[in-house]
Amino acid sequence: MSLExxxxxxxxxxxxxxxxxxxxxxxxxxxxxxLHHLMLASELEEFFDIELEPEEIAEMTxxxxxxxxxxxxx
Amino acid sequence: MTTFVFxxxxxxxxxxxDGMTYSGYxxxxxxxxxxxxxxxxxxxxxxxxxxRLAQEINSxxxxxxxxxxxxxxxxxxxxxxxxxxxxxxxxxxxxxxxxAIVDFNRHAVNLAAQHxxxxxxxxxxxxxxxxxxTLIDWKYYLMxxxxxxxxxxxxxxxxxxxxEEEHALMRKKCLILDLDNTLWGGVLGEDGIDGIxxxxxxxxxxxxxxxxxxxxxxxxxxxxxxxxxxNETDVQEAWxxxxxxxxxxxxxxxxxxxxxxxxTNINALAEELNIGLDSMVFIDDNPSERELVKQLLPQVEVPxxxxxxxxxxPFFKRLVDDYFRIYTVTSEDLSKAEQYQANxxxxxxxxxxxxxxxxxxSLDIQIDVLPADEHNMQRIAQMTQxxxxxxxxxxxxxxxxxxxxxxxxxxxxxxxxxDRFGDSGITGTVFLExxxxxxxxxxxxxxxxxxxxxxxxxxxxxxVLNLLRLDGYRELTADYLPTAKNGQTADFYDxxxxxxxxxxxxxxxxxxxxxxxxxxxxxxxxxxxx
Numbered sequence: 001m002s003l004e005x006x007x008x009x010x011x012x013x014x015x016x017x018x019x020x021x022x023x024x025x026x027x028x029x030x031x032x033x034x035l036h037h038l039m040l041a042s043e044l045e046e047f048f049d050i051e052l053e054p055e056e057i058a059e060m061t062x063x064x065x066x067x068x069x070x071x072x073x074x
Numbered sequence: 075m076t077t078f079v080f081x082x083x084x085x086x087x088x089x090x091x092d093g094m095t096y097s098g099y100x101x102x103x104x105x106x107x108x109x110x111x112x113x114x115x116x117x118x119x120x121x122x123x124x125x126r127l128a129q130e131i132n133s134x135x136x137x138x139x140x141x142x143x144x145x146x147x148x149x150x151x152x153x154x155x156x157x158x159x160x161x162x163x164x165x166x167x168x169x170x171x172x173x174a175i176v177d178f179n180r181h182a183v184n185l186a187a188q189h190x191x192x193x194x195x196x197x198x199x200x201x202x203x204x205x206x207x208t209l210i211d212w213k214y215y216l217m218x219x220x221x222x223x224x225x226x227x228x229x230x231x232x233x234x235x236x237x238e239e240e241h242a243l244m245r246k247k248c249l250i251l252d253l254d255n256t257l258w259g260g261v262l263g264e265d266g267i268d269g270i271x272x273x274x275x276x277x278x279x280x281x282x283x284x285x286x287x288x289x290x291x292x293x294x295x296x297x298x299x300x301x302x303x304x305n306e307t308d309v310q311e312a313w314x315x316x317x318x319x320x321x322x323x324x325x326x327x328x329x330x331x332x333x334x335x336x337x338t339n340i341n342a343l344a345e346e347l348n349i350g351l352d353s354m355v356f357i358d359d360n361p362s363e364r365e366l367v368k369q370l371l372p373q374v375e376v377p378x379x380x381x382x383x384x385x386x387x388p389f390f391k392r393l394v395d396d397y398f399r400i401y402t403v404t405s406e407d408l409s410k411a412e413q414y415q416a417n418x419x420x421x422x423x424x425x426x427x428x429x430x431x432x433x434x435x436s437l438d439i440q441i442d443v444l445p446a447d448e449h450n451m452q453r454i455a456q457m458t459q460x461x462x463x464x465x466x467x468x469x470x471x472x473x474x475x476x477x478x479x480x481x482x483x484x485x486x487x488x489x490x491x492x493d494r495f496g497d498s499g500i501t502g503t504v505f506l507e508x509x510x511x512x513x514x515x516x517x518x519x520x521x522x523x524x525x526x527x528x529x530x531x532x533x534x535x536x537x538v539l540n541l542l543r544l545d546g547y548r549e550l551t552a553d554y555l556p557t558a559k560n561g562q563t564a565d566f567y568d569x570x571x572x573x574x575x576x577x578x579x580x581x582x583x584x585x586x587x588x589x590x591x592x593x594x595x596x597x598x599x600x601x602x603x604x
Contacts, residue, residue, distance in 0.1 A: 016091065016092075034218065035084065035086055035087075035218060038214060038217060038218045038220065038224065039087050039224060039227075042087070042211075042214065042224040042225055042227075045225070046225050053213075054213055054216070054217055057217070
């Protein structure tokens with residue numbers, strides 16, 4: 001699985017939604033609230049074995065930015 | 075099922091969203107009716123001001139009472155115990171936070187004991203698996219008030235699922251035990267009453283501890299039964315005569331001690347006790363007996379038995395976890411509550427003693443001095459073989475040699491020590507060889523290291539010396555023979571008041587002392603000469 005696919009997979013699991021696609025953002029995804037956002041960060045840290053700073057977590061407001069952030073850490 | 079969760083931290087990552095509704099942080103103003111279950115899951119916030127934190131924790135108790143009063147008693151109410159995830163003790167002597175936590179937990183346990191619908195969850199059982207660095211990720215706490223590290227959520231889910239399952243699980247009622255190599259080491263019919271391994275040093279100690287633990291289990295309401303291939307008269311004699319036997323006839327609700335096959339016996343036990351085979355657990359060291367019962371009575375649980383006596387305690391824990399744990403309203407939790415009380419009491423006691431003597435006095439130390447006889451001689455010989463640290467001469471004797479010394483007119487005493495925390499058994503001995511007209515020489519003096527440190531050695535020797543005085547002995551000689559391990563006894567006879575007459579090149583010291591006055595013994599011991 002590509003990194004993008006892995007991220008999508010984690011987002012589906014965290015948000016408990018079957019359909020999460022590459023357009024997903026905090027604005028258009030109802031389940032992507034602040035708490036799920038942190039759970040997403042925690043899952044990403046664990047899965048990719050990375051550390052995210054609070055400021056960085058705050059910047060990850062849509063799928064593309066999440067992927068970019070993860071890539072920058074690896 | 076829908077659940078309403080009272081919480082003061084973010085716990086959604088752990089309990090999830092499915093069917094769950096959460097209160098505001100520390101908010102008890104809403105107690106919704108339209109749910110099937112309530113959960114109270116508060117955590118101790120990391121606050122440095124201990125007094126303020128203790129007050130806050132004390133307020134949880136009042137909050138819990140208010141919520142319980144408003145919630146329907148027909149719906150399950152699950153209370154998580156409070157655990158201090160991040161203890162901050164700025165000075166050494168602050169106990170107020172711990173005390174407040176203990177008070178809350180005790181209150182919760184009492185609620186669970188008094189009300190069928192209340193269940194108490196020991197959150198510490200989960201927390202204690204992790205170190206403090208793993209438990210908290212401060213980033214998530216400061217960003218979202220999630221004190222417990224969200225990365226533990228999968229572990230938590232597994233643990234929580236098991237807790238929920240066990241809430242509904244039926245406890246087994248009866249534990250059926252074998253005797254030989256199960257409740258003691260060895261075979262009674264072959265090794266005899268004093269030959270079976272029970273009490274004293276390892277492995278006997280392991281079996282004593284195992285029996286004590288089983289006795290505790292029976293006090294929580296588990297029925298103990300016996301199923302053993304033995305002669306009943308032999309077993310009764312062992313109960314009567316072996317001083318280390320903890321579990322005796324009165325602790326077993328039913329027994330089958332005979333030579334029938336064990337499946338038949340277990341069926342008979344089930345009938346006699348009027349309980350189902352499916353509420354019985356069978357413990358036997360013999361794999362073929364276990365296999366027979368598994369084959370013929372599949373309803374009976376038959377766990378594997380550990381190979382080594384030192385594995386009995388972990389085995390016991392597994393036994394309890396698998397079959398005898400009670401999660402709902404519990405005598406186990408009740409006794410836990412009593413433990414909390416006892417701990418609080420012990421803390422109070424620690425500060426109460428003015429000096430060591432007062433502390434010793436409170437221990438209720440019982441010292442029995444008894445002459446060597448056929449019941450303790452094996453243990454005495456064993457101690458001469460094994461004791462290294464508190465051993466003045468380190469002479470090793472076999473049981474036959476001890477007997478020979480007795481036949482030669484030596485005086486051999488041993489000592490049995492107990493205190494209010496338990497019985498340490500025979501843990502010291504002295505060999506006295508008559509010398510001259512009214513003299514006596516200490517050939518051997520030793521004490522097991524597990525009882526050292528309470529002045530017992532002093533009390534023992536002085537008691538023996540007072541006995542010698544009464545018997546007309548007037549002069550005492552003794553030697554200290556140094557070894558690599560007995561350095562702590564080098565000055566023992568000096569402290570006793572003996573005069574060192576000679577010191578050899580190798581460090582051996584030779585002492586002499588008249589036996590004239592009665593030796594005074596501190597009154598913090600109860601001493602009996604038997």
